[in-house]
Amino acid sequence: MSVRVGVLGATGAVGQRLIQLLDPHPEFEIAALTASESSAGKTYREAAKWRVDAPIPTDVAEIEVGATKPEAVPDDVDLIFSSLPSSVGQQVEPEFCEAGYVVSSNSSNGRMDEDVPLTIPEVNADHVDLIEVQRDERGWDGALLKNPNCSTITMVPALEALDRAFDLTDVRVSTLQAVSGAGYSGVSSMEIIDNAIPHIGGEEQKMETESRKLLGSFDGAEVQLHDMDVAASCNRIPTLDGHLENVWADTAEDVSAEDAAEAMEAVTGVDLHSSPDQLIKVFEEPDRPQPRLDRNTEGGMGVAVGGFRETTDGVQFNCLAHNTMRGAAGASILNGELLNKRGYL
Numbered sequence: 001m002s003v004r005v006g007v008l009g010a011t012g013a014v015g016q017r018l019i020q021l022l023d024p025h026p027e028f029e030i031a032a033l034t035a036s037e038s039s040a041g042k043t044y045r046e047a048a049k050w051r052v053d054a055p056i057p058t059d060v061a062e063i064e065v066g067a068t069k070p071e072a073v074p075d076d077v078d079l080i081f082s083s084l085p086s087s088v089g090q091q092v093e094p095e096f097c098e099a100g101y102v103v104s105s106n107s108s109n110g111r112m113d114e115d116v117p118l119t120i121p122e123v124n125a126d127h128v129d130l131i132e133v134q135r136d137e138r139g140w141d142g143a144l145l146k147n148p149n150c151s152t153i154t155m156v157p158a159l160e161a162l163d164r165a166f167d168l169t170d171v172r173v174s175t176l177q178a179v180s181g182a183g184y185s186g187v188s189s190m191e192i193i194d195n196a197i198p199h200i201g202g203e204e205q206k207m208e209t210e211s212r213k214l215l216g217s218f219d220g221a222e223v224q225l226h227d228m229d230v231a232a233s234c235n236r237i238p239t240l241d242g243h244l245e246n247v248w249a250d251t252a253e254d255v256s257a258e259d260a261a262e263a264m265e266a267v268t269g270v271d272l273h274s275s276p277d278q279l280i281k282v283f284e285e286p287d288r289p290q291p292r293l294d295r296n297t298e299g300g301m302g303v304a305v306g307g308f309r310e311t312t313d314g315v316q317f318n319c320l321a322h323n324t325m326r327g328a329a330g331a332s333i334l335n336g337e338l339l340n341k342r343g344y345l
């Protein structure tokens with residue numbers, strides 16, 4: 001039987017990707033959509049300025065958008081996907097959890113809270129059981145699970161492969177991030193055309209902290225952050241989708257460029273519907289991956305890497321992922337599949 005799901009922030013850039021992926025999903029059935037007060041009461045077709053490069057699902061288009069509060073969502077909804085601005089998520093996500101809903105959230109609020117699991121199922125699925133601690137501490141029947149920031153998700157699967165084989169000590173990363181990462185009203189065309197913006201507010205800190213939580217160890221009570229040092233520099237560029245990142249990874253063990261590529265190529269997906277068979281695609285061509293050519297690797301759920309070079313203390317490489325698919329909507333759905341499989345719904 002399918003799980004009835006609701007989507008908070010359903011009209012936004014990530015919300016629309018959630019609808020695109022959920023409509024044909026074999027485990028989930030869309031039962032409720034919410035957005036801001038200005039969208040509430042309209043049909044989804046009227047409220048969402050549909051910008052996905054696939055038709056709006058006809059059955060979803062006629063659903064009435066509700067206000068973003070627990071009372072507006074039917075009780076028989078088992079799972080909520082949240083793609084709200086973090087200031088809104090901060091306030092309403094706990095209200096949904098308190099009301100008994102399990103929330104798989106893409107918003108940045110609460111990701112580093114000690115009792116909130118932050119997961120990429122192929123990397124640290126075991127951290128989901130932090131929900132038991134969360135429920136004890138907060139007295140919730142519901143639960144809150146987070147996926148990381150889109151720029152963090154892009155590099156972490158590759159880092160995990162290196163860490164497992166060669167022990168990471170230091171990571172330096174510089175990003176080239178697509179405009180869709182800022183949401184529909186995030187960056188104006190006058191700002192970004194013929195330009196690059198060497199600042200994305202709060203993004204560096206997210207990459208530096210979330211990556212250490214994802215690669216940290218969970219002992220059943222708490223997550224110990226990985227002790228590697230991570231420093232990031234984030235840039236917005238005029239691509240539409242797909243974040244490209246240049247990574248310098250220092251390791252305790254010796255690693256060659258070939259070793260690093262082999263370790264990443266060996267990473268498989270997990271037994272969840274949205275996880276690709278091969279998580280990391282390795283390119284041998286030095287000028288790949290590229291956003292326009294490679295963002296749809298494995299239906300947008302894969303990570304593409306290339307450009308391996310040995311450095312004094314490790315390796316340098318480039319990585320790329322689709323920021324609204326693997327980096328946002330697809331990541332939340334994959335976490336929803338994990339919650340379902342682990343019996344949290």
Ligand SMILES: NC(=O)c1ccc[n+]([C@@H]2O[C@H](COP(=O)([O-])OP(=O)(O)OC[C@H]3O[C@@H](n4cnc5c(N)ncnc54)[C@H](OP(=O)(O)O)[C@@H]3O)[C@@H](O)[C@H]2O)c1
Binds near residue numbers: 011040107183328
């Ligand atoms: N875009 C990405 O690649 C990406 C990647 C990772 C994480 N994220 C995170 O995902 C979240 C959503 O991002 P986005 O790019 O989809 O943003 P967006 O395009 O601006 O969409 C925001 C959504 O939230 C709704 N909303 C805004 N204010 C609200 C309020 N006061 N009450 C209830 N609903 C409200 C909007 O509804 P209306 O249409 O009615 O205004 C819309 O549905 C953010 O936290 C962002 O940081 C985004």
